[in-house]
Amino acid sequence: MKGLLIGVLALVGISVAGVCVVGSWAISSNNSIVAMNESAKSQWSQVENVYQRRSDLIPNLVNTVKGYAKHEAEVLEEVTKARASVGQVKVNASNAQDIVNYEKAQSGLTQALSRLMVVSEQYPDLKADKNFMELQSQLEGTENRIAVERKKFNESARDYNQYIQQFPAQFIASYRGFKPMPYFEAEATANTAPKVQF
Amino acid sequence: MHKNILVVLGLTLSSLSVVCAKDIPNPPSNYVLDEPHLLSAATVQEVSSELRDVDTKDGRQIVVAIINSLEGENVEDFTNRMARQWKVGQKGKDNGVVLAIYWKDGKIRLEVGYGLEQYLTDAKSKDITSAMKGHLRNNPDAVIRQAVKSIIAVSTTPAAESVTTEQKASSPQVDPTILITLVLSVVLIMVCGTAYTSYRRKKEAEKGAESQRQLRLREIEKQKVYLKSIYPDLSFEKAKIKYARVQEEEQRKEYERERQARIAEQKAAEEAEQDRIKKKYRVGFNGMTLATALALEEAEQERRREEDRKLRRKHEEEEEKRRRDDDDNSGSGSLSSSGGGGFDFGGFSGGGGDFGGGGSTDSF
Numbered sequence: 033m034k035g036l037l038i039g040v041l042a043l044v045g046i047s048v049a050g051v052c053v054v055g056s057w058a059i060s061s062n063n064s065i066v067a068m069n070e071s072a073k074s075q076w077s078q079v080e081n082v083y084q085r086r087s088d089l090i091p092n093l094v095n096t097v098k099g100y101a102k103h104e105a106e107v108l109e110e111v112t113k114a115r116a117s118v119g120q121v122k123v124n125a126s127n128a129q130d131i132v133n134y135e136k137a138q139s140g141l142t143q144a145l146s147r148l149m150v151v152s153e154q155y156p157d158l159k160a161d162k163n164f165m166e167l168q169s170q171l172e173g174t175e176n177r178i179a180v181e182r183k184k185f186n187e188s189a190r191d192y193n194q195y196i197q198q199f200p201a202q203f204i205a206s207y208r209g210f211k212p213m214p215y216f217e218a219e220a221t222a223n224t225a226p227k228v229q230f
Numbered sequence: 231m232h233k234n235i236l237v238v239l240g241l242t243l244s245s246l247s248v249v250c251a252k253d254i255p256n257p258p259s260n261y262v263l264d265e266p267h268l269l270s271a272a273t274v275q276e277v278s279s280e281l282r283d284v285d286t287k288d289g290r291q292i293v294v295a296i297i298n299s300l301e302g303e304n305v306e307d308f309t310n311r312m313a314r315q316w317k318v319g320q321k322g323k324d325n326g327v328v329l330a331i332y333w334k335d336g337k338i339r340l341e342v343g344y345g346l347e348q349y350l351t352d353a354k355s356k357d358i359t360s361a362m363k364g365h366l367r368n369n370p371d372a373v374i375r376q377a378v379k380s381i382i383a384v385s386t387t388p389a390a391e392s393v394t395t396e397q398k399a400s401s402p403q404v405d406p407t408i409l410i411t412l413v414l415s416v417v418l419i420m421v422c423g424t425a426y427t428s429y430r431r432k433k434e435a436e437k438g439a440e441s442q443r444q445l446r447l448r449e450i451e452k453q454k455v456y457l458k459s460i461y462p463d464l465s466f467e468k469a470k471i472k473y474a475r476v477q478e479e480e481q482r483k484e485y486e487r488e489r490q491a492r493i494a495e496q497k498a499a500e501e502a503e504q505d506r507i508k509k510k511y512r513v514g515f516n517g518m519t520l521a522t523a524l525a526l527e528e529a530e531q532e533r534r535r536e537e538d539r540k541l542r543r544k545h546e547e548e549e550e551k552r553r554r555d556d557d558d559n560s561g562s563g564s565l566s567s568s569g570g571g572g573f574d575f576g577g578f579s580g581g582g583g584d585f586g587g588g589g590s591t592d593s594f
Contacts, residue, residue: 038429045422049415056408082586166353173352173588176306180587 061201065210068192072213073126075188079181079216080123083138086174090115090145093167097148100158107148114141128214135216145171182216189213252301252308257316257578261285263295266333273371277378284382289320290346291578292327292381294374299334309339310585319343319583326583327381329374331366338362340381342589350385352590358384359592366594 094108118137123130149168152158159165193212196205255263261281262274269277277294284290293316300308309330313319319326324345331338340355358380366373457469464472504520507513511523 035429035433038426042422042426045418049419052411052415056411060408169356169590170352173590176591177587179306180310180585 057200058204061204062208065192065196065201065205065208068188068195069126069210072185072188072192075181075185076123076131079178079185080134082174082177082181083118086171086178087115087118087141089167089170089174092163093148093171096161096164096167097152097158100155100161101151104148104151107144107151111141111144111148114144117141126211128211131214186215189215252303254308254312254315255295255297257318258293258295261291261293263293263297265296265298268296268333268370269374270371273375277375280378280382288325289323289580290325290327290382290385291318291320291580291583292329292378292385293318293578294329294331294378296331296333296370296374298332300332300337305330305332305335305337305339305591306341306587309341310587313341313343313585314582317578317580317582319345319578319580319585321581321583324583324585325385326578326585327385327589328585329377329381331374336593338366338592338594340589340591341585341587342385343583344586344588345583346385347586347588350381350589352588354384355588355590356592359590363592363594 090111094111097104098108114137118134118141121130121134121137123134152164189212195201196210196212255265257263260274260278262269262278264274281292281294284292293313295312309328312330313326313328316328318328324343326343327346327350328341329338330341338359340350340359342350342355358377361380362373362377453470454466457464457466457473461469461472507523507527508520511518511526513520513523
């Protein structure tokens with residue numbers, strides 16, 4: 033009789049321990065998912081900051097170019113429109129579609145900007161203008177920053193995506209409703225040169 | 231028209247360069263990396279000590295890296311990666327600066343950490359790099375010395391908390407509650423385990439005692455049977471007593487026999503010895519008696535013993551001498567080996583500041 037009692041106690045003890053272990057793993061897993069998600073989201077806000085920096089340079093740029101190249105109204109118009117459409121995209125970082133839309137709007141602006149820079153090449157007075165030169169260097173710096181932040185966001189999103197799709201954590205992730213985040217693709221302009229009509 | 235082609239080529243090249251990765255060189259422990267050996271030793275010394283002072287004073291880590299070639303990498307991307315991998319700057323403060331010169335490619339890149347961007351702005355960085363362009367090829371020592379001084383001066387205000395603190399998705403933190411439950415469950419398992427093992431041990435001991443008892447009973451049975459066969463008329467107790475007494479008697483007889491045998495042996499040995507002495511000293515001839523012969527034998531034995539003693543003493547003295555000689559000859563201890571110098575410089579201390587792509591690029 034005593035043996036049975038001990039046996040039952042042992043079994044109960046082990047199963048309680050097992051439940052504790054599984055429970056604590058589940059807690060820690062959930063907390064990691066949340067932490068990684070938050071980190072990716074904060075990295076996303078960095079990306080937005082840096083794109084905003086670019087958007088802020090544009091009014092000054094458009095005015096400077098207008099001063100020397102009034103006839104290029106079409107290109108200038110394009111840039112202004114693209115900037116406006118970017119400003120209208122509202123992004124909730126947990127929503128994957130939002131991120132995709134935002135990225136599309138921004139790459140539209142990038143294309144418009146590069147067309148503007150190509151056009152400006154033809155105006156030596158504009159190129160020599162001090163204000164324009166400063167804006168140009170600021171734009172370069174901002175583009176570089178954009179590239180860095182996008183890369184960091186991709187890294188952050190990748191860590192998060194990997195974790196929520198790997199074996200044990202995927203159950204908790206799907207139960208709590210955590211979805212993978214999209215990555216920044218290479219800019220569409222990276223492989224195609226803008227067309228310039230003469 | 232050709233400008234468009236250049237643009238396309240440049241952009242496609244930079245997107246391709248991601249595939250072939252150049253290895254980032256090891257970080258320089260003296261803050262100056264000079265792969266093509268452009269700078270004189272004096273310049274390296276001066277710049278190095280200046281940069282070390284800045285680091286010691288307020289933790290700003292400024293590093294100069296002159297690299298032979300980019301090997302097709304993108305200059306901003308490679309410099310950024312290098313700055314982060316070398317962990318330049320204090321973690322959290324992000325106050326690192328890397329001045330990278332790619333000699334064969336003719337590119338300068340000043341990479342500024344987040345925390346210093348407000349002081350070493352893009353515009354100020356551009357000023358520094360454009361000032362370097364003109365004379366870098368002719369007089370690298372002077373140009374770099376000047377550049378370093380400017381960088382130190384412009385970034386002089388120690389950075390406040392970095393404007394953007396990076397939150398890393400580091401390995402998940404361990405919840406204290408999890409730790410506690412884990413520990414509790416482990417303790418529980420251990421307690422159950424020990425209880426079970428002690429129970430089993432007791433059971434085993436009981437079994438052991440039981441089998442011992444069985445053995446004893448069997449022994450007694452065997453005895454009973456045996457004694458019954460020898461003394462069929464007596465009871466078990468009486469038979470035991472009789473048997474014991476008989477055994478005693480047998481033992482005593484055996485002992486007596488042995489004693490007698492020993493005495494006889496001794497006597498025979500004594501007689502044999504006496505015979506030997508008689509023969510040796512020719513007792514009975516020329517007035518030699520047994521008594522004299524015994525005395526002579528005794529004397530001879532004494533002499534032999536004395537000789538043995540002398541020999542032994544001589545051996546001992548020789549041993550002593552030999553041991554003393556050995557001590558003198560063994561020299562002083564082994565040479566001390568010099569301690570190993572050099573260490574592997576794995577990166578700057580401070581945890582590594584973050585770089586957001588600020589700074590400026592230039593060609594020379």
